[in-house]
Amino acid sequence: MTRRHQQIAEALRREITDGRLPVGSALPSETELAATHGVSRGTVRQALAALLAEGLIGSRQGARHLVLSTAPSQSFTELRSFAQWARAGGHTPGGQVLESDRGTADREEAALLQLAPGAEVLRVLRLRTLDGEPVLLERTVYAGWIAEAVEELPAACESVTQALLDSCGLVFAHGEHHLDALAAGTADARELRVRRGSPLLRVRRTTTTAEGRPVETSDDRYRPGAVVFTVRNSTQANPLARTQAD
Missing domain, CATH: 1.10.10.10 (Winged helix-like DNA-binding domain superfamily/Winged helix DNA-binding domain)
Structure with a gap:
């Protein structure tokens, strides 16, 4: 509804x-x-x-x-949601939770999520697939206040963004992204089916509600050749677009 x-x-x-x-x-x-x-x-x-x-x-x-505009640019939701981006490009998205457990926030997590050190968080390791092939490994830390809603989602939930919007009206409104590269470790190589040491594109992101309340912080690692990010700048908007690699 x-x-x-x-x-x-x-x-x-x-x-x-x-x-x-x-x-x-x-x-x-x-x-x-x-x-x-x-x-x-x-x-x-x-x-x-x-x-x-x-x-x-x-x-x-x-x-x-x-x-500002009469035509929507690529929305933040589409960038935030791997599943929505994949479907928009005519691909079949998939996802599977590999690990999920509650714990206490370390200093960096607490700072990013604006929590007291030692506050409860939910850590989720999720593998994303594109047309059946593994392309993305997400290590997401959710603030404790949204943890229960995340835990109630199916392990194979395609779009966490859409599911949280539907279940509790949560809107991911703002985000900060940091892109860099790193070598695949043992776990990364196994899940993404690449050689250990292969270069991965890493996107570290923190997302908040419209009121500025942090929801999650994540370390996302893309398989080589899986996607390309393109930045288009203007005086009105600076959308970051994600496209499939050639």
């Missing part, structure tokens, strides 16, 4: 794409939108977060949201 914030986001999206809310115009305030749709401001914020992620609108401290 479609949630209210999704319905509101779609209504605003239509107003933007058909020109009723042109580029440069301001959206109604959160209070006005809440009254119009008969919902809470929290529900409105979830809807606006989806449009922010798509690059359709922008925000400034203390000001109304402005329309």
Whole structure:
């Protein structure tokens, strides 16, 4: 069933794409939108977060949201979700949890997730496949407050992003990504079916809600030749696009 914030986001999206809310115009305030749709401001914020992620609108401290574009760029959700990206490219995604256990955050994890040192976290090792071939190994650390919802997901869940949106209305709105390369260790080589020492593309990411609350931090390692990341810069947006390697 479609949630209210999704319905509101779609209504605003239509107003933007058909020109009723042109580029440069301001959206109604959160209070006005809440009254119009008969919902809470929290529900409105979830809807606006989806449009922010798509690059359709922008925000400034203390000001109304402005329309930046009438055509969605690659959304953050698509970049964040391997499964959604794969399906958009006509491929079949797969996923399998290899390990999952609760523990206490170390100093780096606590800092990234804005937790007290020693706070409870959930660590998940997940293998992603593309058309049946292993391409990505994710080592994700979830903040304790979302751990139970993650644990309830099927081990073969294709899209954690979509599943958490459907189950508890969680929207991944912001993220920071660091890309580098490293040599495959024993576990990486075994799961990705490459030689030990093979070069892997690593993406370290931390994602937050629209309110800036950290949800997870992850170390993602891609098999050589699996994907290519492309950065396109502009004055309005700086989307990072992921494409399949040739």
